Amino acid sequence: MSAVVLQRVPGYPEAMPRILLVEDDPAIRAALTRGLTDQGATVTAVDTAVGAMKALAVEQPEAVMLDLGLPDLDGANVLVMLRATSDVPVVIATARDDDAEIVRLLDAGADDYLVKPFSAAQAMARIRAVLRRAGASGEESDDRRIVVGELVIDPPARTARLAGAELALNRKEFDLLLALAVRAGQVVSKRELLSEVWQMPWGGADRTVDVHLSWLRRKLGETAAEPRYLHSVRGVGVKLVDPAGGGA
Ligand code: CA
Numbered sequence: 001m002s003a004v005v006l007q008r009v010p011g012y013p014e015a016m017p018r019i020l021l022v023e024d025d026p027a028i029r030a031a032l033t034r035g036l037t038d039q040g041a042t043v044t045a046v047d048t049a050v051g052a053m054k055a056l057a058v059e060q061p062e063a064v065m066l067d068l069g070l071p072d073l074d075g076a077n078v079l080v081m082l083r084a085t086s087d088v089p090v091v092i093a094t095a096r097d098d099d100a101e102i103v104r105l106l107d108a109g110a111d112d113y114l115v116k117p118f119s120a121a122q123a124m125a126r127i128r129a130v131l132r133r134a135g136a137s138g139e140e141s142d143d144r145r146i147v148v149g150e151l152v153i154d155p156p157a158r159t160a161r162l163a164g165a166e167l168a169l170n171r172k173e174f175d176l177l178l179a180l181a182v183r184a185g186q187v188v189s190k191r192e193l194l195s196e197v198w199q200m201p202w203g204g205a206d207r208t209v210d211v212h213l214s215w216l217r218r219k220l221g222e223t224a225a226e227p228r229y230l231h232s233v234r235g236v237g238v239k240l241v242d243p244a245g246g247g248a
């Protein structure tokens with residue numbers, strides 16, 4: 001009986017994002033640190049531009065929340081300095097509801113902005129959105145990957161992730177998942193799977209495919225009774241689908 005083993009994948013922008021918060025107002029800094037931490041982020045908070053540049057190098061944050069009015073340097077200058085060395089997503093926090101200024105900052109490389117006052121929940125939603133965009137463009141650039149819903153399979157690396165967590169699959173489980181993923185949305189017969197994954201002829205009573213399918217289901221966190229990705233079609237075979245219905 002195999003256990004479900006989930007590993008966090010470094011750099012994957014879903015669980016526990018590391019956020020650098022640059023804010024000189026102690027009350028706002030404390031409230032945002034608490035609010036973002038409550039929502040699962042790991043927050044490093046600094047109150048100056050110099051502190052921000054240091055923390056950027058040391059902490060390697062996945063996203064930056066940058067206040068524009070800082071004591072030592074204007075946040076717009078911090079943005080330019082930061083963009084010279086890093087592609088990290090940046091959400092600007094501004095007290096100025098000034099269209100021209102906001103356009104200038106977006107052109108200078110900010111990914112999004114929030115006008116004060118805003119809640120930690122709003123800040124977290126913007127950060128998640130910029131992280132998703134950053135993650136999505138990263139995936140598009142690697143066309144060897146197969147993406148079915150939240151399932152991402154990397155054939156050259158022989159790894160599979162579900163919602164960012166790496167699945168601990170043995171060799172045959174991975175081959176089986178891959179054989180289904182390359183034909184996502186299509187029913188594949190067990191005879192084909194046995195031949196393709198195990199290089200074995202169909203033996204009628206052979207339960208190899210069924211057993212591995214049940215292990216794979218367990219690792220995907222689903223059951224035959226309540227399928228999400230793996231759907232058995234009685235008497236025909238099995239297909240892998242995007243449970244959100246987005247197709248393959
Ligand atoms: Ca400020």
